[in-house]
Amino acid sequence: MTVLPLTRSLLDWYDRSARVLPWRVSPQALASGVRPDPYRVWLSEIMLQQTTVAAVKPYFVAFVNRWPRVEDLAQAETAEVMAAWAGLGYYARARNLHACAKVVAAEHGGRFPSTAAALKGLPGIGDYTAAAIASIAFGEAAPVVDGNIERVVTRLGAIETPLPAAKPIVRAAVAAMTPQDRPGDFAQAMMDLGATICVPKRxxxxxxxxxxxxxxxxxxxxxxxxxxxxxxxxxxxxxAAFVACRPDGAVWLIRRPPAGLLGGTAAPPTTGWSSRRDGDTGAQAAPFPAVWVRAGSVEHGFTHFDLTLEVWRAAVLADPPGEGWWSAPGALSSRDLPTLMRKVVEVAGAAASAD
Known part of the structure; x- marks a missing residue:
């Protein structure tokens, strides 16, 4: 395959300007024979789905320090993984991450498949993630297309077809530009270009x-x-969310069911989430009897809908019925709960302080 002048110009720029990231092997190190660790590439790509580089960096470092190999992650308890992920959002990624680690460890001897086609057979790995891992970690010339790359390519070709209908056109253009000799560097160069220069505004x-x-x-x-x-x-x-507090300030938490949004994470008890017409958000929907006082409300946006949770609080002395645990105020760090549930606890705490 002849390398297009545009591709060569981009790679020359990447050699000079590549971002330094904790999961990345620099183009100079790659040229000297250092190979990317597929585990680190996979972990970073899962974390970066719909999440900024700045947000991912500390989580990535914490994960690889705690679980340096995919086998280590596979052996972790689900609750540990979910707690370590708390605050990063899109919690299905964490569940799939753990499931994928178990499959790679048990069925592949701790080694990730080396092709995009084979990688797509693993939990939580779709077209983009498979292509990114295959190109960066294994040198397969698979076309990698994320949001940044879509923006770069649609501008390059002034593609008038709206997204998402334009995705096949963009993918074909990226495939034509991707070189056989440095596909991983090319993919990362396109990502860097979209993130630092070909930005949405100005x-x-x-x-x-x-x-x-x-x-x-x-x-x-x-x-x-x-x-x-x-x-x-x-x-x-x-x-509605129901925050039960002991006199010492400890908060009663439960583990949410493994499936669904925020599945497997820690949280105060809540009702289901329904349409405004059908939703029951009153104290009568509480999971156990107590003197429930309305503390306020929390609004939160998910990918496909916006949610309003009415927050209720109650002072209790005995353990509520069902499985759960008390989390002392000093033990409840900002990374122990998903962002939504952290807001809920903060609203309940602010209301209690105002009494």
Whole structure:
């Protein structure tokens, strides 16, 4: 395959300007024979799904320090993994991460498959993640397309087809640009370009190594792309959360069911989440009898809907019925709970302090 001039220009820029990231092997180290660790590549790509690099860095470092090999992660307790993930969001990723580690350890001898096709057979690994791992860790020339790369490519070709319908067009363009000799560096260069130069607003075209080949730049319409289909109105759901506190300030927590949103995480008891018309958010929906006092409400946006939780609090002396545990105030760090449930506890605590 002949390397396109655009691809060569991008790789030359990457050699000079690659971001230093804790999961990345630099282009210079790669050229000297250092090989990427597939475990670290996989872990970073799962964490980076719909999450910023800045948010992922401390979690990644904590995970590899605690579980340096995929076998170590496979042997961890699910509750440990979910607690370590708390605050990073999209908790199905954590459940799939643990399930994938177990499969790799038990069925693949601790070694990740080396092709995108085989990687897609593992839990939690779709087209993008499989291509990213295969290209970065194993050198397969698989086309890698994330949101940053979609933006770069739609601007390069001034692609008028709205996303998501444009995805096959973008993928074909990336496949044509991906070199056989440095596919992982190319994928990471495209990611870096979209993250640092070809940004959504006010792209720094004067610094772009491939600006000469960009149709949108020539027309001065960079911010028009990618074209997106009109958004549908987001559904609204409601529910209630019940924060039981002991006199010493400890909070009663339960483990949420493993399936569904926030599955397997720690939380105060809640109702189900229903439409505004059908949702029951009153004290009568509490999981056990107590003098429940309304503390306020919390709003939170998920990928496909917005949620409002009414927060109720109660002072209790005995252990509530059912499985759960008391978490002392000093032990309840910001990373012990998902963001939504941390907000719930904070609202209940603020109301108690105001009494």
């Amino acid at each position: 792209p720094a075209c004067i610094l772009c190594p491939i600006a000469d080949g960009c149709e949108a730049r020539r027309a001065g319409t960079m911010e028009r792309y990618p074209v997106k289909a009109p958004k549908r109105a987001r559904p609204q759901r409601v529910g």
